[in-house]
Amino acid sequence: MKKIKNIIELKEIIDKSQSIVLVNKTKLGLSNLHMIEEEYNQANKTSLKxxxxxxxxxxxxxIFFENYKKYIFGNNFLFNFDYLKKLEKQGKLKNIIDLNIDGIFTLKGFNNVIQLYxxxxxxxxxxxHKEFSLNYIKEYIGTVRCDLCNGLVKPNVTLPNEIILKSLLEKALFAIEKADLLLMLETPINNYPISNFIISSKKTLLITDKRTSKDIYLDYIYYADVLETLAKLNKKEVRK
Ligand SMILES: [Zn+2]
Known part of the structure; x- marks a missing residue:
């Protein structure tokens, strides 16, 4: 494992890469329901999961919809997308594997987004099987039901005791195997299926402000705030 010392070094590694797969789990996005328990329990007594x-x-x-609505509509997006957009335009950023469920990368116009959860x-x-928009959920009072048959409306997200779709997992692994860099943003590396992603990748780089004992299994690590780092990388002239 090599600890990257400054932003210039970080930029060099990213610049040298020709095909990048990004894995995102940045804290300001809307986390997937599998990984929220710990975050949520720190602030609350009961388990949202x-x-x-x-x-x-x-x-x-x-009860499900009371909590689901509270959870999904209580978040704001403050992510800086400019640098990642640049990488995509250059043809370097091939896929984004989003571990969050807000669909923000698709909304921001990125191509090839895999919403793993x-x-x-x-x-x-x-x-x-009639489809409904997020607005339908938002405006529906109480348990959300179908306006045709009164059936329950299920959000298309992987609930904590459901498994990730096999086809999505295979798509993610296929993209990672082809890429020369797996760039991870605040990704919990000891968590399934991230551990599999790391094994399948050629080179790994994690940007995070949290240290774990598993960090030694990565090729490169840059300890810093993700949002600040992306903003710095986006500047024309990168300074230490
Ligand atoms: Zn129906």
């Missing part, structure tokens, strides 16, 4: 589980969706949908913009009736 439990209320967002498959059991609650099917057996107590009222789904995204909140897609919702469907579990009975007749």
């Amino acid at each position: 439990k209320f967002l589980s498959k059991q609650f969706f099917y057996n107590q949908p009222k 789904g995204d909140i913009h897609k919702n469907y009736c579990i009975k007749c």
